[in-house]
Amino acid sequence: MIAEGKQCYARGASPCIGAGRTWSGAELNAAITGPVADVVFDDEGTADIAVILAGVAETEFEHTELARVLADPDEIEDWRVGEAIAETWLSDHRSCTFPWPDGRDERKSGSSLPGADLVGFQADDEGDRFAFGEVKTSAENKYPPQAMYGRTGLKQQLEDLRDQVKIRRDLVKYLGHRAGTAAWRPRYEAASKRYLANTSDVQLFGVLIRDVEPHEDDVRVRVDKLAVDCPKGMGIELLAIYLPAGSVAHLAANALTTRRGGSA
Numbered sequence: 704m705i706a707e708g709k710q711c712y713a714r715g716a717s718p719c720i721g722a723g724r725t726w727s728g729a730e731l732n733a734a735i736t737g738p739v740a741d742v743v744f745d746d747e748g749t750a751d752i753a754v755i756l757a758g759v760a761e762t763e764f765e766h767t768e769l770a771r772v773l774a775d776p777d778e779i780e781d782w783r784v785g786e787a788i789a790e791t792w793l794s795d796h797r798s799c800t801f802p803w804p805d806g807r808d809e810r811k812s813g814s815s816l817p818g819a820d821l822v823g824f825q826a827d828d829e830g831d832r833f834a835f836g837e838v839k840t841s842a843e844n845k846y847p848p849q850a851m852y853g854r855t856g857l858k859q860q861l862e863d864l865r866d867q868v869k870i871r872r873d874l875v876k877y878l879g880h881r882a883g884t885a886a887w888r889p890r891y892e893a894a895s896k897r898y899l900a901n902t903s904d905v906q907l908f909g910v911l912i913r914d915v916e917p918h919e920d921d922v923r924v925r926v927d928k929l930a931v932d933c934p935k936g937m938g939i940e941l942l943a944i945y946l947p948a949g950s951v952a953h954l955a956a957n958a959l960t961t962r963r964g965g966s967a
Contacts, residue, residue, distance in 0.1 A: 704795045705738055705788075706730035708944060712919040719930035721922035721941035728947045734788060735954070736961045738795075742787040743958055744775050745804050775962055784954035785840030785912035786820055788944065793908060797940075798826040799834050802887045803878065819864065822874050824890050825906045831893040835864055835874055836908035842951040846920035848911070861909045861929060865939065868902050903934035911943040914950040 708724030715721050726734075741747070753773055760769040783806075793799040801823035821836030837860040841848035851857045863870055875898055882891040897904045911921055922941040929939050 705734040705791050707792075707796050711917040711945070714919060714923055714941075715926040715930060718933045718937055719926050719939040719941075721919075721926035721943075723917045723919060723921065723943040723945060725917055725945045726947070728950075731946050731950060732957075732961075734791065735784070735958050738791045739784065739787045740958055740962055742790055742804070743779060743784055744962065745806055748804065748807055749773055775959075779955045779958060781951055781954040782838075782840045784958050785951070786838045788912055789836065789838040789908075789910035789942075790821055792942075792944065793821070793834070793836060793910070797834075797906075797908070799836075799906075799908075800824050800826075800887065800890070801834075801836075802885065803881045818870075818877065819860075819874055821908065822878055824887075824894050827906075829897070831890045832897045832904055832906060833871070833875060833878075833894045834906045834908065835871070836910060837861060837864070838910045838912065840912040840951055840954070842914050842949075844915050846915075846918045847922070847925075848913070850911070851921075851925070857909050857911070858925060861907060861925070861939070861941075864907050865929060865933060865937065871898075871902060871905060901936045904936040905938075907937065907939045909939070909941045911941075912946065912951065913943055914946045914948055914952075917943070917945045 706726060708726045708730065711723045711725055713720070713722045756769055760766045790801050794801065801821045803822065805818075805820065805822075819835040820838045821834070823834050824831045825834035837857055839848070839850035839857045841850045843849055849856075853859065875895065878891060879895070882888045909925070913921065921943045925941055929941075933939060
């Protein structure tokens with residue numbers, strides 16, 4: 704389990720809340736070395752492929768090529784590690800599960816797919832419901848950072864998820880295509896039952912991964928505005944995780960270094 708971090712501010716009340724949390728260098732290194740790396744490099748998905756192809760490779764050449772197929776990438780992006788931090792934090796501290804990493808849908812390495820960054824479930828007192836998350840990683844010394852604004856900014860993405868049923872419907876369908884024989888299919892069915900009864904019965908998360916001094920202006924305005932006319936049954940949480948200064952520019956390099964047996 705990764706560190707929850709020290710809370711430095713909190714804003715809002717149900718249905719929309721926000722908070723900032725700080726991580727120490729030791730907490731960041733422990734996360735990158737452990738569960739965050741598992742997500743970044745999709746260890747579970749790679750293991751599944753290895754099982755499928757175990758009996759296919761016979762010659763030395765085929766085994767060599769299989770090893771290349773299963774190998775970790777030579778390069779990753781800082782934002783990808785930021786997303787993995789957000790995913791792991793929400794899984795450990797908000798009872799979330801995101802069973803199908805969007806990296807599995809890429810046609811080429813390094814692309815950023817449309818739709819929510821995180822698509823999965825959250826367990827609450829009534830069982831499972833859908834959880835959708837958007838993540839932005841920024842080292843900009845501005846509150847909030849520019850990543851909050853624009854057509855692909857966190858502000859617009861969260862407003863779209865809140866207001867547009869079609870977007871939520873597409874995400875439900877997206878996950879359904881992958882449920883099939885998956886072990887998590889019962890959770891998908893349970894969340895779908897709640898969604899079909901109320902298309903607003905979902906949890907939304909907006910996560911900022913930062914490496915500047917904490918300041919509530921990162922979430923203050925969004926928390927207040929997203930609460931206005933929020934559909935009944937929906938929950939929204941904004942979270943800013945503050946890493947040590949200068950960390951964002953080295954997230955990918957540190958993940959690759961620790962993966963190869965070095966130290967961050």
